[in-house]
Amino acid sequence: MRPLASPAALDAATPGDRDRYLDLLRALALAVVVFGHWLTAVVWVDGDGLHASTLLERLPASRWATWVVQIMPVFFLVGGVVNARSWRSVLARGGDWPTWVRARATRLLRPVLPLLWVWAVLCAGLAAAGLDPALVRQGSLAALVALWFIAVYLLVIAATPAALAMHARAGRWSPAVPVALGVAAAGVDVAHLAGVGVVGFANFFLVWAAVHQLGICWGDGFLQGPRAQGSKAPWVLLGGGLGVLIVLVGWGGYPASMVGVDGLRSNTFPPSVALVALGFAQAGVVLAVADGARRRLASPRLWRGVIAVNLVAMTVYLWHS
Structure with a gap:
């Protein structure tokens, strides 16, 4: 196994046209998820022994904070x-879908196998x-729950060519495609709540x-860049996403927490359209601060910090539970 290159070496090897902001966002997303899990854990001892819970269960008001710390939409x-650029690059070199998916999956799954x-x-x-099998199952669920993300992300990677085909077919109306997928997710919510559980x-x-x-649209300049209609996209996404989220929680019966809380209806298992709205709002913030963040990432010190976090982010994410 080759040793990991140092942040300084990777800094020196960074191409001049690399979008460092994407690396920052990826590192930030995984880091916030990990620290959010650690910070919400609540452990106490009383006359009945050792107990464990979460801040979201013990303090309902804390659930509103998940609108900030549920940052997994940023990763997607x-x-x-990234996936659109990668697949197009493979096509340009004459590559094929199975080889590309296998390469992406290998890279993603490599840190999973030791776990x-x-x-x-x-x-x-x-x-x-002789430990109680129920405790072993409970511990396994807690330790391996992070793998849901790997499975879903692999599915999304595999569907990238189809996603790009829809994107191309929609042309200037490409931003409507993620909205349509969100509407489909809302329809699934309705069916699920009506009793069609599966x-x-x-x-x-x-x-x-x-x-x-939505990320494909961003990468192709439909939200920020040559194809964007003015500079209003960040604010439309932020305002629209928050507006829909407020309606869903305030009048639609959706939970305020964007993270699952034991014993309550969940926005995460299965995922609900509330997470789509949250993702759109977070995308608005991401776009609004993009230019300033890119300027700051020209600093070698800051960029090396981003590299250092990315080197360990996936491993820490998988093992933090």
């Missing part, structure tokens, strides 16, 4: 930009020691595909 937004091996050995040891799992794709599709 960036993914739309699975360690947990398999640990579970076998705990079972042999249909809710379709939103594991539709919700995150909508945000990914």
Whole structure:
């Protein structure tokens, strides 16, 4: 196994045309998720022994903070930009879809395998020691829950050629495609709440595909750049996303928390259209601060910090639970 290059070496090797802002957003998204999980954990001891819960359960007002710390939509937004560029580059070189998907999957799954091996050995040891199987299952769920993201992201990667085909077919109306996917996610919500339980799992794709599709629009300049209509897109996304989110929570019966809370209806399992609205609002913020962030990332010190976080971000994300 080759040793990881140092941040300084990667800084020196960074192409001049690389969009460093995308790397910052990717690192920030995973870091905020990890620290958010750590900060919301609540552990206490009383006469009945050791207890564990979350701040979201103990303090309902804290659920509003998840509108900021549920930042996973930003990762999928960036993914739309990056995956579209990667697939187009492969096509230009005469590559094919299976090889491309396999390469992307290998890169994504490489840090997962050690986690699975360690947990398999640990579970076998705990079972042999006579630990309650229910506790082993509960621990496994807590340790491996982060893998949902890997599975969904792989699905979105595999669908990138189809996403780009829809994007191209829509032409100047391309920004309507992620909106249409969001509307489809809302339809799934309605069916799910009406009792068609299994249909809710379709939103594991539709919700995150909508945000990914928005990233494709961003990367092609429909939201910020030569094809954008003026400079209003960030504010339309922010205002529209927040407006829809407020309506969904205030009058639509959706939970205020963008992170699952035990015993309550969830916006994350299965994902709901509320996460699409949140993703659009967050995209507005991302676009609004993009120019200033890119200027600051020209600083070697700041860029090396971003590189250092990205070198360990996925590993920390997988192991932090």
